[in-house]
Amino acid sequence: MKLKSTRRRAIQKGAPLLFVLLPLLFIILSIFIGRYPISAQMVIDTVWSKITGNPVAVPDIAQAVVWDIRLPRAILGAMVGGALAVSGASLQGLFHNPLVDSGILGVSSGAGFGAALGIILFDNVVMIYVLSFAFSLLAVMLSYMIGRIYSTVPNIMLVLGGVIVSSIFSALISFLKYVADPYDQLPTIVFWLMGSLANADYREISISLLPIAVGTLGLFALRWRINVLSLGDKEARSLGLNIRLYKMAVVIFTTLATAGAVSVSGIIGWIGLVIPHIGRMIVGNDNRYLIPASMSIGACFLILIDNAGRMLTGSELPLSILTALVGGPFYVYLLKRTKGGGW
Amino acid sequence: MHVIEIQHLSFAYPQLDALQDVSLHMDQGEVLCLVGPNGCGKTTLLDHLIGAHSMQKGQIFFEGKDLRKMRTKELSKKIGYVPQSRRNTFPYQVLDFVLMGRTPYTGVFASPNENDMQIALDALDQIGIISFQDRIFTQLSGGERQLVILARALAQKTPLLLMDEPTAHLDFAHEMMILETIVKMIKTQNLSVMMATHFPNHAFYLQSNGVPTRVAMMKQGRILQIGQPDEVLTVPNIEQVFGVNSQILSIQNGQAGGLKTIVPTKTTNKKERMMICDKIG
Numbered sequence: 001m002k003l004k005s006t007r008r009r010a011i012q013k014g015a016p017l018l019f020v021l022l023p024l025l026f027i028i029l030s031i032f033i034g035r036y037p038i039s040a041q042m043v044i045d046t047v048w049s050k051i052t053g054n055p056v057a058v059p060d061i062a063q064a065v066v067w068d069i070r071l072p073r074a075i076l077g078a079m080v081g082g083a084l085a086v087s088g089a090s091l092q093g094l095f096h097n098p099l100v101d102s103g104i105l106g107v108s109s110g111a112g113f114g115a116a117l118g119i120i121l122f123d124n125v126v127m128i129y130v131l132s133f134a135f136s137l138l139a140v141m142l143s144y145m146i147g148r149i150y151s152t153v154p155n156i157m158l159v160l161g162g163v164i165v166s167s168i169f170s171a172l173i174s175f176l177k178y179v180a181d182p183y184d185q186l187p188t189i190v191f192w193l194m195g196s197l198a199n200a201d202y203r204e205i206s207i208s209l210l211p212i213a214v215g216t217l218g219l220f221a222l223r224w225r226i227n228v229l230s231l232g233d234k235e236a237r238s239l240g241l242n243i244r245l246y247k248m249a250v251v252i253f254t255t256l257a258t259a260g261a262v263s264v265s266g267i268i269g270w271i272g273l274v275i276p277h278i279g280r281m282i283v284g285n286d287n288r289y290l291i292p293a294s295m296s297i298g299a300c301f302l303i304l305i306d307n308a309g310r311m312l313t314g315s316e317l318p319l320s321i322l323t324a325l326v327g328g329p330f331y332v333y334l335l336k337r338t339k340g341g342g343w
Numbered sequence: 344m345h346v347i348e349i350q351h352l353s354f355a356y357p358q359l360d361a362l363q364d365v366s367l368h369m370d371q372g373e374v375l376c377l378v379g380p381n382g383c384g385k386t387t388l389l390d391h392l393i394g395a396h397s398m399q400k401g402q403i404f405f406e407g408k409d410l411r412k413m414r415t416k417e418l419s420k421k422i423g424y425v426p427q428s429r430r431n432t433f434p435y436q437v438l439d440f441v442l443m444g445r446t447p448y449t450g451v452f453a454s455p456n457e458n459d460m461q462i463a464l465d466a467l468d469q470i471g472i473i474s475f476q477d478r479i480f481t482q483l484s485g486g487e488r489q490l491v492i493l494a495r496a497l498a499q500k501t502p503l504l505l506m507d508e509p510t511a512h513l514d515f516a517h518e519m520m521i522l523e524t525i526v527k528m529i530k531t532q533n534l535s536v537m538m539a540t541h542f543p544n545h546a547f548y549l550q551s552n553g554v555p556t557r558v559a560m561m562k563q564g565r566i567l568q569i570g571q572p573d574e575v576l577t578v579p580n581i582e583q584v585f586g587v588n589s590q591i592l593s594i595q596n597g598q599a600g601g602l603k604t605i606v607p608t609k610t611t612n613k614k615e616r617m618m619i620c621d622k623i624g
Contacts, residue, residue, distance in 0.1 A: 221452040223454070228446050231443065239446040242416075285434050
């Protein structure tokens with residue numbers, strides 16, 4: 001007799017298509033939204049002329065706003081949001097701990113320090129990105145070296161390493177704030193630490209594309225193995241996984257994705273923690289579905305937040321403020337609805 | 344050829360000799376019960392067989408092949424591991440949890456396919472818990488979780504299973520259910536099982552149900568005796584290993600030879616007794 005699985009997984013069956021279409025929809029919608037008044041017809045004409053190459057009767061400035069400001073900003077938002085969410089989901093699996101987020105190994109504070117250093121020393125945007133990226137990699141390397149005792153890397157040591165490295169870099173950030181020029185550099189540092197997509201351009205996309213793509217694709221490919229890793233070292237090993245290798249792979253991929261994101265967007269809190277949980281409540285805990293779901297929801301969420309941030313008030317609101325203000329209550333609502341989903 | 348042959352295995356933690364000159368072997372279709380008090384080295388011995396420790400001294404052969412030369416993946420197709428019933432994991436669906444038993448057979452970047460799904464369903468069916476498949480692993484009772492873990496081990500399709508106190512923390516009914524399932528698995532799949540247990544009576548139970556059973560009594564990292572349950576689980580041996588006075592009763596349960604059972608009566612540890620007396624005095 002052939003046994004049949006009875007699982008009810010309609011949402012997972014139709015999911016792959018939805019996960020791709022939803023962020024695309026959000027990107028398209030967000031090029032219609034902005035404070036500069038451009039009619040929907042003008043937006044459509046602009047996009048059409050860019051695709052076909054035919055000139056249209058839309059003012060140059062409106063074309064530039066749509067094509068060179070709104071579009072890259074939405075694309076970068078999708079990349080950054082997806083990268084942070086997928087890193088958070090993967091690290092939660094690796095550490096079998098739902099309280100972990102994408103910054104647990106010190107990526108964010110390393111990036112913050114690098115950016116602050118770049119702001120003080122160079123006053124050149126690309127140098128800020130480069131230093132930020134370099135120091136976030138350095139921070140994770142330090143965490144990993146602290147966590148490596150014997151020949152294995154116990155999770156608790158790795159987390160401890162991350163906490164230590166994070167607090168050291170936080171102290172260094174404070175030091176840089178203290179010595180920074182209070183009228184010029186200090187506000188830039190503070191603003192950067194709260195996250196923003198205001199700099200978004202095709203240059204930012206091309207800089208962060210490679211690390212984000214390598215990181216998220218790597219995690220996507222390993223998503224089944226992350227399930228097995230989440231059982232703990234001993235069981236995962238007895239199921240045939242080379243623990244050290246896979247742990248290192250997950251750490252490297254999450255670090256690349258997160259570092260690629262925060263180096264161009266600044267530190268954006270909450271996404272790496274909350275989005276994976278929203279994903280868990282929708283598709284369950286199986287990382288085969290959770291990883292793509294987190295990518296997709298993270299991308300949509302950040303586009304949404306960024307649109308809100310530039311529309312709500314006269315000046316732009318930093319993203320971390322909004323992610324917490326929107327994400328927190330929404331998260332509580334979901335927790336109450338699903339009663340935590342088995343925790 | 345022996346399924347497992349361990350020769351002169353010794354292992355020391357920085358402050359503790361966990362295993363001292365352990366030698367034993369196991370044959371296909373038999374159960375070896377490791378019996379001994381807490382901290383006697385049972386778990387350390389099992390951990391060596393899943394490659395969780397780098398070997399310090401001695402040798403282990405699986406079907407004649409040096410364990411040190413086997414890769415983790417190759418090993419996991421030969422030796423399955425059944426941990427104690429546990430909860431600290433994500434709320435996976437039971438079927439997804441059992442599917443993880445197919446990890447050794449999936450490629451690095453691959454996920455289990457339809458065939459793996461079928462094997463996982465068959466494993467659930469063999470244990471008799473096919474109706475659990477959509478339930479959430481963390482919401483099951485301890486005994487139910489242990490059955491699911493056994494199903495995962497079946498899905499892994501290994502000739503040898505290691506069990507680390509598979510009935511720890513379970514109630515009477517689930518303890519029996521697990522033992523019955525183990526008997527059934529051994530008989531239908533011709534499995535070999537190495538089982539660490541705190542309950543010497545399990546060895547008698549397995550033997551009386553027609554499973555070829557041997558017992559290795561361990562104390563302080565050494566194997567004191569190894570052999571048939573009747574020969575090894577004797578009143579003097581139990582006193583020596585556990586420091587417990589006991590009687591061995593024989594119960595007629597319908598099986599040939601009946602079912603023997605050890606009834607502990609009191610501890611023999613003089614120091615402990617004196618301390619208790621002091622408190623009373």
